[in-house]
Amino acid sequence: MPYEPSTVWQYDVPTTGSTHLPPDAGYGKALTNQGYGFEVAVADLIDNSIDAGADKIVVHFLRDASRILTLLIIDNGHGMDDAGLDAAMTVGRRRQYDEHSLGMYGTGLKAASLSHASSLTVVSRTKRSRAAGRRLTAEGIEDGFRCDTVDPVYAQELVDRYDGIIEWHGTVVRWDRVRSFETVAQGQSDKYLSNAISRLENHLGLYLHRFLQRGLNLDIAVWDVSTGDGTLGEEVDHIAVEPLDPFGYKVPGKAGYPRKFTAPVEGVGEIRLSAHIWPAKSKLAGFRQIGSLSERQGFYFYRHDRLVQAGGWNGLRNPEGHLTLARVAVDLPAHQNSVLSLDVKKEKITVTPAFTLGVESAVDSSGSTFHSYLSDAETAYRDGTKRTEIARKPVTPPGKGLDPKIKRVIKEELPEKAGEEPVAITWSTLPAGRFFDLDRENNAILLNRSFREDFNDGRRGGANDAPMMKTLLYLLLEDCFGLGRWERTRQDRIEYWNTILIAAARAKRERREHAVL
Template sequence: MPYESGTVWQYDVPTTGSAHLPPDAGYGKALTNQGYGFEGAVADLIDNSIDAGADKIVVHFLRDAERILTLLIIDNGRGMDDADLDAAMTVGRRRDYGDGALGMYGTGLKAASLSHASSLTVVSRTRRSRAAGRRLTAEGIEDGFRCDTVDPRYAQDLVDRYDGIIEWHGTIVRWDRVRAFETVTRGQSDQYLSKAISHLETHLGLYLHRFLQRGLKLDIAVWDVSSGNGRLGEEVDHIAVEALDPFGYKVPGKAGYPREFTAPVENVGDVRLTAHIWQAKSKQAGFRQIGALADRQGFYFYRNDRLVQAGGWNGLRNPEGHLALARVAVDLPSHENSVLSLDVKKESVTVTPAFTLGVEKAVDSSGHTFHSYLSDAETAYRDGSRRTEIVRKSVTPPGKGLDPKVKRVIKEELPEKPGEEPITFTWGTLPRDRFFQLDRENNVILLNKEYREDFNDGRRGGANDAPVTKTLLYLLLEDCFGLGRWERTRQDRVDYWNTILLASVGAQRERRAQVTS
């Protein structure tokens, strides 16, 4: 339309030229204020590893005796050469993503990292290039977006340290001066790490559960660099992240479910809704251990098999207690559209009224409506609420040193005492006539390290070794913690358990000697 000022409405704004305006250095400060939670930021970096073809990833906390030092994420993906590293560390650069990629906006590496750390280092190696690295710091961004080149010798040394993960190619992302770590007071590192790792394990197990179910190896490890003889120190904790499937029930809450509904959504087409109903009062981890039930009902949106929203009705209705069993899986179209949009942190989906109107019209192949599904979920909840449930005694939860798979089952089966510090297992020096000793003040079961190999088939165990022995001890000794006065009868029980267990060690050694002779 021709420009006629003051006479005709202008559908297009007229211009007379253009200029390229590079961002001011102050823009870099916006990267530190993206609202990333710690777990979401780590998950965003793991997305990059998966996009790079990694099938083995480790989230590695390094600490010393007094403080938490740094965080690294190591993968065995295809890696990056110098040109790729420069591109990855360029602020504001967006690259092209394939239809199946988890990355979307091109800002995650920088925004997620600098939201939590003042220094981001990326070291990588490909099959055809040597190890190389780049470092981006808060000071460098203020200095005209300066990116530092990592000394190639250090880059190669860092890759060599993780040769159990990076064999021919891979990438290491390192966070230094992590703001949350710097606020942990002296002597509180264990408690902070215990909670941080627990939250991280739950988040990654939930949002990446489809990848974990397909074989992705994802571990969280803690190393104390001030102890041990290795170059990285000594491993003090190790968790293999397990899938937390929000639809992983054994039996549905109502026969005939799950059901597939089709929602006609304008400008998108048919959207498939897989409607599930959990059993009432289920104790499974995928139901109870992923957050408040009121928050976890509703839609579970996936993009390329990565969970990007875990619950919520997106304006269709408000959360209600009698819909706590209702969960609906929705796979987003791989292409961008104006109806369903994903936030940059990949933790929530914004929908327009076109989506909710489509859901209102959704039906399955038998003609059942989505409203009938909601009614079925309400009925299952009310019927389940009437059933009499056996109330099990609350326990002090298990903590560090016990295999995460065992801890998860204990949480599923037994309610936890509120406010109790978890019971930790550790190996230490004890008299030969003691198999274990209780530190009731700190909720620790101390095991005699002289007998450690006897319960690890003669091998040196890891942080979560001897799971059967530790689990049995937990079941025996849990009620010895959190008490007031220590009764003589309890001490007598601890004494004869020690005597019997020492006899079992002797029997174990005799059996091993017979096998090896």
């Protein structure tokens, strides 16, 4: 039908044809500037591993003596063949998701990776296909979205290196030329990596806590490729990510909680709200170690058990100090709707007024309103602040070499000295008459590696081995760091502790050798 001026205000704009307009290579710059934080980007890739059925995932940092080189994420999911790899690396291609998938938009792998690395490599194999790989680089995108095929020999070698994780099937995602790694100043790699791993551990422990509680094995490992046997190198740190449950208290802050409220939301239907009140002054990691208490009050939205927003009232009200104990779990409805929208990075929910109006009208099974819940949370906070506690002496925080589970308990039980670098515990070459030494300049407790096997039942042990012995030494020695003048009495204490511990270590060795005989 020819266009008639009188129809200019009609709802459907008339057209006369169409053409396909593929993305220009300049879109690559937009792809690499999606605003992904480092931890958010890694979490997005782990979502892909979970969707692939993986129950074992390792985030693997490779470094040498002075630099951080590469990041890899390895999983034992069902893997991809050549066609699957081509589809996964196609920019703008949206795959089919099942009703429980964590993926949504089909851009996470490329956008999350290229936001941080100039080169993304994916190597994978299935039960029925050989190892294969693809590489996407910033230069390749500018060259008409060119994707390189990885040499199949290298692909097989990479899979074989991780045979403790990938057995019959699995995937390796590799980031090279990571921009934040390349900007680390000379001599600052250890500090940067320690901080990056701590933030990553907390983020993954929080946002994937339901999966971790159900048995997902998620580790963070660091290998120094300049040492060891020349292939993977030597493991210098290893952390098993533990769940950080934002609702993991043992006793609620008010009897009768949590309570279930039902909110009638126009355009969605009924939404269930699980309203919790934390106990005041809780020291548990799920309360204290997941960020600012004011920011962590409010709604915790989950999509298919994956946390996608950790706190915030979404326009219902502003954060307030007397509501820091209030947290509300909301499982998003399975069907798509126009009321609750998840951003592409999967860290924030945008809501329309229909949601907040529904929450305002929410009631529980007894007819109590959501406002009564907020009032209870305020009362619990005010009552809790009246109670006094014995002030514990702050400590220098524990660092690398101590099992993360122990570090978490220490942080829950003891306040940290502000501005102090964590104390690392490492095995080192020391004289025969020294069980330990202090490197106060680098905040490290050095252990005589000649005794290492004795504390690991004859085995080599990992980066976080001998937890009991290391914990006791940390508790004894943490106050030796961050001091000004070094007193003679303190040095004398170090000397006689060494003498006594050397005797104890030799006695342990004799017992072990006798048991073997």
